[in-house]
Amino acid sequence: MNVPGTFTLGPGDGNARTGCLTTAHGDVETPIFMPVGTQGTVKSLCPTDLHDLKAQIILGNTYHLYLRPGDELVAKLGGLHRFMGWDGPILTDSGGFQVFSLSGLRQIAEEGVTFSSHIDGSRHLFSPEKVIAIQQNLGSDIMMVLDECVPYGADRAYTEKSLALTTRWARRCRQAHPGGHRGQLLFGIVQGGFFKDLRAESAAQLLEIGFDGYALGGLSVGESREEMYDILGDATPLLPADRPRYLMGVGAPRDLLAGMAAGIDMFDCVLPTRNARNGTLFTFQGKVNIKRAEYREDDTPLDPTCPCYACQTFSKAYLRHLYVARELLSYRLNTLHNLTFFSIMMERARQAIRDGRFAAFRAEMEAVYPTDEE
Ligand SMILES: Nc1cc(N)c2c(=O)[nH][nH]c(=O)c2c1
Numbered sequence: 001m002n003v004p005g006t007f008t009l010g011p012g013d014g015n016a017r018t019g020c021l022t023t024a025h026g027d028v029e030t031p032i033f034m035p036v037g038t039q040g041t042v043k044s045l046c047p048t049d050l051h052d053l054k055a056q057i058i059l060g061n062t063y064h065l066y067l068r069p070g071d072e073l074v075a076k077l078g079g080l081h082r083f084m085g086w087d088g089p090i091l092t093d094s095g096g097f098q099v100f101s102l103s104g105l106r107q108i109a110e111e112g113v114t115f116s117s118h119i120d121g122s123r124h125l126f127s128p129e130k131v132i133a134i135q136q137n138l139g140s141d142i143m144m145v146l147d148e149c150v151p152y153g154a155d156r157a158y159t160e161k162s163l164a165l166t167t168r169w170a171r172r173c174r175q176a177h178p179g180g181h182r183g184q185l186l187f188g189i190v191q192g193g194f195f196k197d198l199r200a201e202s203a204a205q206l207l208e209i210g211f212d213g214y215a216l217g218g219l220s221v222g223e224s225r226e227e228m229y230d231i232l233g234d235a236t237p238l239l240p241a242d243r244p245r246y247l248m249g250v251g252a253p254r255d256l257l258a259g260m261a262a263g264i265d266m267f268d269c270v271l272p273t274r275n276a277r278n279g280t281l282f283t284f285q286g287k288v289n290i291k292r293a294e295y296r297e298d299d300t301p302l303d304p305t306c307p308c309y310a311c312q313t314f315s316k317a318y319l320r321h322l323y324v325a326r327e328l329l330s331y332r333l334n335t336l337h338n339l340t341f342f343s344i345m346m347e348r349a350r351q352a353i354r355d356g357r358f359a360a361f362r363a364e365m366e367a368v369y370p371t372d373e374e
């Protein structure tokens with residue numbers, strides 16, 4: 001068996017590539033989409049559901065698990081895998097992003113970021129050393145460094161100052177986790193906002209420190225799709241070809257296709273699970289807004305080509321009824337379906353890359369998920 005961190009590249013097609021990343025809890029085929037399991041659960045699903053839809057790796061949020069139930073409790077109870085009953089790979093983010101997006105009264109300093117819990121207002125410090133210790137307690141297979149996700153629209157001076165701090169934090173994370181600790185991998189995060197030279201500077205600095213994989217952060221933060229793709233196309237080739245490349249917080253089907261075309265290997269986004277809960281369902285015939293009246297008497301399955309329990313068992317009329325009635329089963333069936341769609345789409349993408357027909361696959365998918373659609 002390969003050691004954790006082994007990343008073997010398979011066939012490619014243009015910049016798109018297939019690969020296999022070995023982690024302490026199993027291998028992950030890439031390109032891969034990671035369902036988000038914020039508080040130690042992919043909302044409304046059991047781990048068995050995740051295995052059924054062929055999820056290979058899930059994401060946990062350090063910020064949330066630190067605040068509740070607490071990383072030390074999770075460690076005492078055997079770690080996040082045992083706590084949540086998921087035996088596959090887990091990636092945890094560092095918590096920095098949630099601090100900036102969820103908590104109040106944030107103060108950034110050399111030591112780290114101080115913040116107030118969104119739960120009870122208590123004050124906390126996330127330093128590079130602290131977020132590494134938390135993720136070690138959780139026992140995730142892939143840990144992320146503490147970074148500042150620069151807000152969209154930040155000027156060059158702010159971005160440059162933030163980037164320098166993020167690099168110093170990354171170095172401290174690497175020092176706190178030099179590698180080998182229970183096979184837990186550590187990824188660096190490239191920042192630099194929408195300044196291509198700063199992105200290049202960030203990537204070069206992280207490569208000098210050395211990480212098991214490299215993420216592009218600071219995207220999907222309110223920019224236009226054109227701006228995202230411009231940075232994506234310019235920054236991705238700066239990341240080492242022989243290490244996993246992770247685009248954080250992305251994304252919609254069209255953005256996954258663009259990311260894969262640029263050479264990205266890993267993605268995560270709340271879109272499929274969050275949209276499931278608001279009735280927006282993804283199919284290979286396009287998006288379906290299940291609450292629409294047109295489905296009230298529709299006795300056909302959501303997507304006849306989909307193998308998921310929702311599509312194999314129920315009609316659109318029933319899925320609409322559950323959603324309108326705010327039944328809990330609506331969240332579960334819609335989430336099962338959306339994550340099955342993302343899982344199948346990524347498997348088809350991997351096969352298209354292997355077969356050298358990724359461009360045709362992308363065009364086929366963009367016909368139902370156009371780039372200009374919100
Ligand atoms: N869109 C984004 C989503 C994310 N979860 C993150 C993150 O966790 N860290 N840093 C980031 O820049 C970032 C961007």
Ligand SMILES: [Zn+2]
Pocket residue numbers: 302303306307308309310311312336337338340
């Ligand atoms: Zn389905």
